[in-house]
Amino acid sequence: MLYQDDFIARLENGLKSLLPQWKLSDSTELRLLTVSENATFIAQDPDRQSSIILRVHRPNYHQVTEIESELTWISALRQEGAVDTPALVPTLDGTYLTSFQDGEDTRYVVAFDFMAGREPDADASLIAGFRLLGNISARLHSHVETWVKPAGFTRKTWDYESAFGASPLWGDWRDAIGLSEAGETLITRALHKLKDRLDAYGKSGDRFGLIHADLRLANLLQRDDGIGVIDFDDCGFSWFIYDFAAAISFHELNPIVPDLKTAWLEGYASARALSEADIAMIPDFIMFRRTLLTAWIASHAETETAREAGHGRYTQGTIELAARYLEDQL
Numbered sequence: 001m002l003y004q005d006d007f008i009a010r011l012e013n014g015l016k017s018l019l020p021q022w023k024l025s026d027s028t029e030l031r032l033l034t035v036s037e038n039a040t041f042i043a044q045d046p047d048r049q050s051s052i053i054l055r056v057h058r059p060n061y062h063q064v065t066e067i068e069s070e071l072t073w074i075s076a077l078r079q080e081g082a083v084d085t086p087a088l089v090p091t092l093d094g095t096y097l098t099s100f101q102d103g104e105d106t107r108y109v110v111a112f113d114f115m116a117g118r119e120p121d122a123d124a125s126l127i128a129g130f131r132l133l134g135n136i137s138a139r140l141h142s143h144v145e146t147w148v149k150p151a152g153f154t155r156k157t158w159d160y161e162s163a164f165g166a167s168p169l170w171g172d173w174r175d176a177i178g179l180s181e182a183g184e185t186l187i188t189r190a191l192h193k194l195k196d197r198l199d200a201y202g203k204s205g206d207r208f209g210l211i212h213a214d215l216r217l218a219n220l221l222q223r224d225d226g227i228g229v230i231d232f233d234d235c236g237f238s239w240f241i242y243d244f245a246a247a248i249s250f251h252e253l254n255p256i257v258p259d260l261k262t263a264w265l266e267g268y269a270s271a272r273a274l275s276e277a278d279i280a281m282i283p284d285f286i287m288f289r290r291t292l293l294t295a296w297i298a299s300h301a302e303t304e305t306a307r308e309a310g311h312g313r314y315t316q317g318t319i320e321l322a323a324r325y326l327e328d329q330l
Helices: 005-022 064-079 126-146 160-164 180-200 242-247 259-269 276-279 280-298 304-309 310-327
Strands: 029-035 041-046 051-055 098-102 105-113 208-211 220-223 228-229 234-238
Touching: 005 029, 005 041, 005 051, 005 098, 005 105, 064 105, 064 126, 126 208, 126 220, 126 228, 126 242, 126 259, 160 180, 160 280, 180 280, 180 310, 242 259, 242 280, 280 310
Parallel strands: none
Antiparallel strands: 029 041, 041 051, 051 105, 098 105, 208 234, 220 228
């Protein structure tokens, strides 16, 4: 129902009831930007100098404590200058989380300042940007190593069990469109190898912690003065190197990936050290992320992101990546 007019209209009506909480006038124009896990709108008030972004959360995915924890981390990152990300916009009572009723569902809403910029292109011009992104990632990870999380801080964990276990967070990759029996066998073999390598790599504090977990091109804003980072909705506990795999989401087979990897590692090393063991795991996390996205596309086939990825075409790419992964691990 994500792209049905009545669904969008319901969300707009719910948001209109909340506009006074941000001192937005009745003349405010709401325009849908994206719908995937959440629905994101831009609110443009002629009586306000700048626009704000309103994120409407999907029901029954993040608990209130998880959303509040995300916002707590964003605030800490901004206060300490660790990353350039939009500021939260409080409501009149000083809180950052509000809600409206959508039938039987409670829709939680968060507001952010609008940040200008454009999604970077996946071409040679991106190499310099990935060097900067590597530096940003390293600063995020360094921040996490020293930041004392407040009591009750709760976010999901992105590890093998949560991604591919009995109750996967983003669905079962075996439901992928166009997945053949031979393809399923190949990916299964790759995941067995992946699990063995993840178990051996471990979750020590220098390689596993709170990460953005979705630093892909769509969540970066390229500007003249650098790269802004948006959408911390998937942030959670995982391996630090996973952030590189997330950065090349949907472009894993692009021939430019080795150059992006080199640039990212150069940028990362300028702010935080990585061991050879960390670097050696990059192909594993690319396989991890690609399979996780394959599951997401299968369970979100109606979304624009899934359609752009190509459904069955993306599945075939995952099979190809699994074959390469197994061959490289011999």
